[in-house]
Amino acid sequence: MIDQIRAELFKLRKRSMSWIMIIVLAAFFCLIFFSIYGITANPPERIPDEAIQPMRTLITFPDAFKLIFSTAQSIGAILLTVIVASSMGNEYGWSTIKQVMTRKGIRYQYILSKLVSFIVYALIGIIIAFIIGFCLALITTRLVNGGFNWDFITASYIGELFTMYGWTFYGLFVYVLLAILLSLVGRSAIVGIGGTLGYYFVESIAISIFNQSGGWLAEIPNYLIGHNISAILPTTMMQGPFTSSGALPSTLYASIVLAIYCIVFLVLSLYIFKKRDITV
Amino acid sequence: MASNDIVVKTEHLTKTFGKITAVNDLNLEVRQGQIFGFLGPNGAGKSTTISMILGLVTPTSGNIEMFGLSVKNHLSDVLCYTGAVMDNPGFYPYLSGWDNLKVLARISCQGKEDRIDKVLHMVDLADRSQDKFSNYSQGMKQRLAIAGALLHDPKFIIFDEPTNGLDPAGMKEIRELIIDLGQQGKTIFLNSHLLHEVEQVCDHVVIIKKGKVIASGTPDELIKHGNTLQLQVTDTDKALVLLKEQDWITSVTTEDDVIILKVSPERATDISRLLAKNDVFLSEMKAKNDSLESIFLELTGEEAVD
Numbered sequence: 001m002i003d004q005i006r007a008e009l010f011k012l013r014k015r016s017m018s019w020i021m022i023i024v025l026a027a028f029f030c031l032i033f034f035s036i037y038g039i040t041a042n043p044p045e046r047i048p049d050e051a052i053q054p055m056r057t058l059i060t061f062p063d064a065f066k067l068i069f070s071t072a073q074s075i076g077a078i079l080l081t082v083i084v085a086s087s088m089g090n091e092y093g094w095s096t097i098k099q100v101m102t103r104k105g106i107r108y109q110y111i112l113s114k115l116v117s118f119i120v121y122a123l124i125g126i127i128i129a130f131i132i133g134f135c136l137a138l139i140t141t142r143l144v145n146g147g148f149n150w151d152f153i154t155a156s157y158i159g160e161l162f163t164m165y166g167w168t169f170y171g172l173f174v175y176v177l178l179a180i181l182l183s184l185v186g187r188s189a190i191v192g193i194g195g196t197l198g199y200y201f202v203e204s205i206a207i208s209i210f211n212q213s214g215g216w217l218a219e220i221p222n223y224l225i226g227h228n229i230s231a232i233l234p235t236t237m238m239q240g241p242f243t244s245s246g247a248l249p250s251t252l253y254a255s256i257v258l259a260i261y262c263i264v265f266l267v268l269s270l271y272i273f274k275k276r277d278i279t280v
Numbered sequence: 281m282a283s284n285d286i287v288v289k290t291e292h293l294t295k296t297f298g299k300i301t302a303v304n305d306l307n308l309e310v311r312q313g314q315i316f317g318f319l320g321p322n323g324a325g326k327s328t329t330i331s332m333i334l335g336l337v338t339p340t341s342g343n344i345e346m347f348g349l350s351v352k353n354h355l356s357d358v359l360c361y362t363g364a365v366m367d368n369p370g371f372y373p374y375l376s377g378w379d380n381l382k383v384l385a386r387i388s389c390q391g392k393e394d395r396i397d398k399v400l401h402m403v404d405l406a407d408r409s410q411d412k413f414s415n416y417s418q419g420m421k422q423r424l425a426i427a428g429a430l431l432h433d434p435k436f437i438i439f440d441e442p443t444n445g446l447d448p449a450g451m452k453e454i455r456e457l458i459i460d461l462g463q464q465g466k467t468i469f470l471n472s473h474l475l476h477e478v479e480q481v482c483d484h485v486v487i488i489k490k491g492k493v494i495a496s497g498t499p500d501e502l503i504k505h506g507n508t509l510q511l512q513v514t515d516t517d518k519a520l521v522l523l524k525e526q527d528w529i530t531s532v533t534t535e536d537d538v539i540i541l542k543v544s545p546e547r548a549t550d551i552s553r554l555l556a557k558n559d560v561f562l563s564e565m566k567a568k569n570d571s572l573e574s575i576f577l578e579l580t581g582e583e584a585v586d
Contacts, residue, residue, distance in 0.1 A: 004386070006386055277331070
């Protein structure tokens with residue numbers, strides 16, 4: 001199993017797409033930080049001053065950390081979906097699935113080794129996002145405040161950062177599993193990418209509509225992935241791009257709902273892959 | 281031969297895809313050290329059979345044993361001793377040939393990275409091993425697939441159309457490699473459309489059609505079975521009656537005035553004597569030695585393609 005995970009990590013490392021996604025992530029971070037800074041430095045007349053101040057706070061320490069994790073979660077979910085679905089689905093497209101499965105033939109090991117490699121990639125990706133975001137926040141903090149005040153850094157705050165790191169990863173993990181499942185079902189990268197991103201965007205629109213509605217319709221978002229991911233992020237991160245608005249469930253509730261999704265996606269993936277003939 | 285000499289044994293192997301029966305009650309035995317030719321027209325169920333042997337496809341019914349172990353229950357164990365060169369071999373296009381083999385070495389149960397150079401030399405691909413797979417020609421891809429199959433030094437190797445895309449020189453090299461592997465004691469399972477190739481390298485051949493075995497034996501046995509004698513005689517009708525009465529003649533047919541007998545050419549004297557005794561005289565008699573290809577075409581009802 002360890003060797004299989006090493007092989008999967010080797011494939012990810014050697015694939016240029018893996019590195020391109022990191023570059024795209026860095027580009028998005030630059031875009032977000034400098035766009036916000038641009039708006040706060042030269043505020044358009046239509047934006048009131050009271051709206052500008054929270055934006056300034058968002059790109060300066062300590063709130064910049066929340067923007068970093070929020071962006072890593074929302075943009076990371078999209079980029080990670082592309083990597084996961086193409087890595088999984090292209091095994092069918094390139095017929096490498098046959099080559100791989102005639103080696104040891106243990107199907108659950110194959111799925112789990114893929115999953116572990118994606119987890120490692122996601123964890124490293126968040127760290128890279130953190131480093132990029134930290135460097136950008138250094139620049140924007142300096143530009144906005146003219147200097148740094150590190151008094152907020154305490155042991156408990158560092159603990160909070162690790163918690164944010166964990167929740168960010170948890171939010172990404174659900175989409176990793178969904179992308180694996182859809183790529184397996186469709187035996188293709190396109191189905192995995194299209195299905196997962198389609199769900200991601202349609203769900204965010206649906207949540208907005210449901211949140212505007214009353215009665216039982218307003219309850220539906222409590223059972224959807226995106227709304228629960230918003231609930232596990234720190235409250236100030238709610239304003240980040242693609243995060244849900246409206247009344248959020250508790251962190252415990254959201255964690256349980258997401259865990260159920262994870263279990264269902266993983267069990268279905270393992271079951272489908274075990275039962276299906278490999279005929280590509 | 282003791283039963284433990286059997287490398288692959290299928291019993292009543294059947295696979296259906298919806299209403300289509302791809303493999304129908306197939307019984308095969310591949311013995312240790314054999315170079316086993318597996319023939320059949322397109323859609324005969326060859327690839328499905330290979331996929332079932334390798335655990336890629338689950339049989340609808342029947343059993344497969346390899347090395348005395350049930351494939352269903354011990355797939356991982358039997359694959360340790362098995363290499364496969366699949367038709368249309370798949371590799372990662374963004375990796376070099378060497379890196380592709382590195383991935384396979386890591387996921388093979390006895391695969392060692394230190395064998396990569398050796399197998400690349402065996403298939404004459406060492407010089408291009410650092411090139412990306414996406415830049416390989418079809419022949420190079422096929423060679424890499426063979427290198428991948430040999431990586432863990434398997435006892436049993438399945439070749440599914442191994443010479444696809446190769447030029448005549450490449451085909452000859454692969455043919456020699458297969459013979460060489462056979463001489464090393466490896467058991468080879470060869471599926472190929474190139475019948476003269478099978479005839480040259482295999483010591484046992486099975487022909488299947490619509491998922492069922494329709495002929496089995498050594499290439500010589502199959503060819504002998506298909507041998508014919510062509511006669512022209514003074515009285516064709518009388519000769520036909522006489523010849524059809526003989527139980528040692530497998531079949532008697534006519535084409536214009538030529539009588540075609542399915543019989544061993546060694547019986548030529550007996551035929552000559554029989555006809556002469558009954559006042560029927562030969563004006564011409566010639567033996568026609570069939571090739572495996574003509575036997576295949578006759579048995580499978582396929583038409584020869586130029």
